[in-house]
Amino acid sequence: MENKEEKQLVGVKEIARRANVSTATVDRVLNNRSGVSAKTKERILEIVRELDYKPNIMARRLASRKTLAFAVLIPGVSEETGYWAAPLNGVNKASGELKDFGITVDTYFFDQNDKSSFIANASQILDRKYDGVVLAPMFEDESVAFIRECEASGIPFVFINSDIEDQHNLCYIGPDLFQSGYLAGHLMHYILRAGQKALIVNISKEMDLHHHLLRKEEGFRKYFSEKKQDVTLLKTDIRKTDYASIRSELHRILDEHQVDVIFVTNSRVSSVARFLEENSKTDILLAGYDFLDENIRFLKREVVDFLICQKPQEQGYRGVMALYETLVHQHSLPREQFMPIDIITKENYVYYQN
Amino acid sequence: MENKEEKQLVGVKEIARRANVSTATVDRVLNNRSGVSAKTKERILEIVRELDYKPNIMARRLASRKTLAFAVLIPGVSEETGYWAAPLNGVNKASGELKDFGITVDTYFFDQNDKSSFIANASQILDRKYDGVVLAPMFEDESVAFIRECEASGIPFVFINSDIEDQHNLCYIGPDLFQSGYLAGHLMHYILRAGQKALIVNISKEMDLHHHLLRKEEGFRKYFSEKKQDVTLLKTDIRKTDYASIRSELHRILDEHQVDVIFVTNSRVSSVARFLEENSKTDILLAGYDFLDENIRFLKREVVDFLICQKPQEQGYRGVMALYETLVHQHSLPREQFMPIDIITKENYVYYQN
DNA sequence: CTGAAAGCGCTTACAG
DNA sequence: CTGAAAGCGCTTACAG
Known part of the structure; x- marks a missing residue:
């Protein structure tokens, strides 16, 4: 009972009350915006710790008019291979789940047999100033050129399906x-x-x-x-x-x-x-x-x-989610996420998910 | 641009404005509560359709002080077998994700070698009036007796890991x-x-x-x-x-x-x-x-x-999620969800998830 | 059967 | 550096 009541009260208001400041100031500290004296900040942080305060993520997103936009750059589905339909599915699934959270996902397709289409799409993405990028870096040189620009603009990016080593990607999600x-x-x-x-x-x-x-x-x-x-x-x-x-x-x-x-x-x-x-x-x-x-x-x-x-759908899903986790929840992710290696046979293919 | 602005406006307020009623009335219709004249209701529903209105799920849960409680009834981890640690993991994962949405999950463990422990836990669950139950119905007779009571109280339930046919379970999630x-x-x-x-x-x-x-x-x-x-x-x-x-x-x-x-x-x-x-x-x-x-x-x-x-963790996860989807989102689920049949070898076990 | 008002927990201008 | 007030989109008593 005691516990429950305590739980109820823990919010910016309670923190503000205890710290003798306004909720606006608490908010500034919580989101580590500037404009708070070191002393006040420390006081608030102390209370946050003490109360083990966890922000209500829904209230946060509701109140925040901020909206994020992600770009996904992957091969289009060609008649040569339907493979990329699966990652695209995963991207769409993630996009659906994140819509309510004020996040939009735009997808760009390039032709696997045409590097110039990769370059063209990449430059469009750069123009539009996205908050994060998921890409399949098949063409190594072109991909590196692209992500250099992303880095310069402070745009985080994740690799799916294939990896380029020693880059500053958030993570790699794909097969071994x-x-x-x-x-x-x-x-x-x-x-x-x-x-x-x-x-x-x-x-x-x-x-x-x-x-x-x-x-x-x-x-x-x-x-x-x-x-x-x-x-x-x-x-x-x-x-x-x-x-x-x-x-x-x-x-x-x-x-x-x-x-x-x-x-x-x-x-x-x-x-x-x-x-x-x-x-x-x-x-x-x-x-x-x-x-x-x-x-x-x-x-x-x-x-x-x-x-x-190797769960192509999940690669797309997790790629988008990786940006979300990092940008919204400030979670840090493992640099490499290898997909399971699934064995499909005549007996189990009907149940395969992904 | 046009589109965007339209999107901004679609909410209970806009619907209320168009229908010439208060947002409270709109809310009643949207949540299908009683106390609205047939005429008003129809008018509102018409506008909802026209606008293709989708409620903001976050605002909904924020405003609603309603909270749901689920019970999970599974075997405990014994020294004989660690199997049930995995489904429990999945349950905990779901529970973590749903906490923010005002949903609590309580887990009850019974002993696989002792039917009476199943019965005892089941009756506790019944006493506590949960909003939904996930169970592993290993003991057929005892399980049937339990779910009869659930039905009588209008409590929905889902089976995981093993199935009993011809029951009114929401769904079965487990192996073939x-x-x-x-x-x-x-x-x-x-x-x-x-x-x-x-x-x-x-x-x-x-x-x-x-x-x-x-x-x-x-x-x-x-x-x-x-x-x-x-x-x-x-x-x-x-x-x-x-x-x-x-x-x-x-x-x-x-x-x-x-x-x-x-x-x-x-x-x-x-x-x-x-x-x-x-x-x-x-x-x-x-x-x-x-x-x-x-x-x-x-x-x-x-x-x-x-x-x-067969993805034991996912069975636990999906079991809880099935209740959530049904009770909160009013989604209807397939009656049978068979898990993939995964083949684990020395070469791929490190990447196995679940 | 219906509405005005307050509130969920947070963020955002704006003013000082 | 700080706060009062309004607002995000919905729901909840309460009053009529």
């Missing part, structure tokens, strides 16, 4: 590429016997994106070099993404070698699945990345055995 | 047991060759809990009956949970049969792992359930190969 490749190695080793062959397939046009695939390949190789050296690892880099190119390369390599498992280092696994199906080679174990419709289709038909997925 | 067993079958079949043997191990004392294990076993069996009939499935029910009992039973069965994989249908997999390790049988593929410290320890040492986990 190496580790996911390593996991794929583990999953596949169960089926491989001595002397059998595994094929690694990297499919991508853009050099910047190709780097990512190589990290996964490294992880995959690492597993076998550590745990199972009696299998042969083959690899192919396919630098064109149309099906005809993929088909001819797979033909070439699979005619030459008897392969038992195939690891595709990105969402392009559906093209490989199509090839295997068309050529009645579905007995080959096939694994790849991402919860996309076309991939799930092949998973259902048991052409694809596993998909690895 | 059958499907997780089926998935385990899939994971293990990769390694099994014709003529090899898989052993299913069910370890539990309480009959009510044993049912759950049997559902998982059914799923597991189903996989093999559909996809791989050339392996032999052995099984054992161990109805004592101390290590000595488990050891002697495993000794018996493994001496008799040459087993290649073992599927433990709950978190007791660590006891089996201990046995395998002590008896140098770690070459047997071992899978079980739940992200618990003791299980992870064996996962790291590669004694356990896979753990299946």
Whole structure:
């Protein structure tokens, strides 16, 4: 009872009463605005501590006419890949939740095959003076140029989906590429016997994106070099993404070698699945990345055995939320937030969230 | 610009102005309280629609001195199993987020091996007239008796972790047991060759809990009956949970049969792992359930190969949130919310969230 | 059935 | 450096 009453009273008013000042002054201290004598400030802070005062966040946002605007810069959904629909979803979800709190989120899309579209969007964002930015820094040089400008303007930014090291980003939210490749190695080793062959397939046009695939390949190789050296690892880099190119390369390599498992280092696994199906080679174990419709289709038909997925939706959601937590609640966040490495199979995909 | 200004104005005041009534009357309609003439009500509703008015949830909760209290009834963390620490975590997380919104959450713990403790806690909850209840309805009869009373008092309730069919629960949030067993079958079949043997191990004392294990076993069996009939499935029910009992039973069965994989249908997999390790049988593929410290320890040492986990923390979190969504936001929720079936390995456990 | 007034806990000009 | 007053958008008694 005592406790309850005490709780009721703890607010700026009570603090003001105890400190013998007005609520305006308490407010100044609480929000650490200037214009309060050191003595008064200390007195108030002391009372705050004593009372273990926690501001009512709702009253705060209600009263404050302040409004924040965030910008999100990510690839658009292309017909080539639906991947970015998921992060966008997450961004929209966060945006919906934050609307009531006076925060707006604008999204800008660039073309993964066109650096200039990244640059154009970035410069628009700079013009509009946002309070925070979430971006997928796929193009390294262009991204660095952009965030230099952000820093100059004091605009905080967070990276999602891919990272650039040693930058002043608030945090990175995305996959640990190496580790996911390593996991794929583990999953596949169960089926491989001595002397059998595994094929690694990297499919991508853009050099910047190709780097990512190589990290996964490294992880995959690492597993076998550590745990199972009696299998042969083959690899192919396919630098064109149309099906005809993929088909001819797979033909070439699979005619030459008897392969038992195939690891595709990105969402392009559906093209490989199509090839295997068309050529009645579905007995080959096939694994790849991402919860996309076309991939799930092949998973259902048991052409694809596993998909690895790293919560793309959550990356978008958390990216926006990271800005919110930092700017509104002054929380500090871990610099690196690696997503879980989820394994999707025919049996669990219906329940996958994200 | 136009738009913005319009947005600014939309509030109870503007609605009241347009409808030529006071804000109190608008409030009555908005919250569907009685005491408004049908005509006035319709007029106001019309304006609300026209303006696409959305109430400011923060102002609402600030002004309303109303406060809700939820009760959560789950097993306590015992030395036998740390499983319930996770749902409790989720409950606490939700509770923290909702505190600002004037919602308190009280948690009651019962003993999984003692039905009377369930009954005692349930009756306390009933006495205290909560606005909503989250419970793990492990003991079917006792749970049904309890929720009958809740219904009589008009208290909504949600089930987590296990379900009782055909009740008037708001929703069920938890695993699909059958499907997780089926998935385990899939994971293990990769390694099994014709003529090899898989052993299913069910370890539990309480009959009510044993049912759950049997559902998982059914799923597991189903996989093999559909996809791989050339392996032999052995099984054992161990109805004592101390290590000595488990050891002697495993000794018996493994001496008799040459087993290649073992599927433990709950978190007791660590006891089996201990046995395998002590008896140098770690070459047997071992899978079980739940992200618990003791299980992870064996996962790291590669004694356990896979753990299946169904986001226990999220079950607690969502259970509480389900009440909040329903009671505060009047959202309606899907009756069944199955958790994802996560596969935990040595490679991805560090990133597992939940 | 309806309204005027006060209040939720905080912030914002404005005045001194 | 400080305070009185008004206000954020809603709800709550109270009076009629």
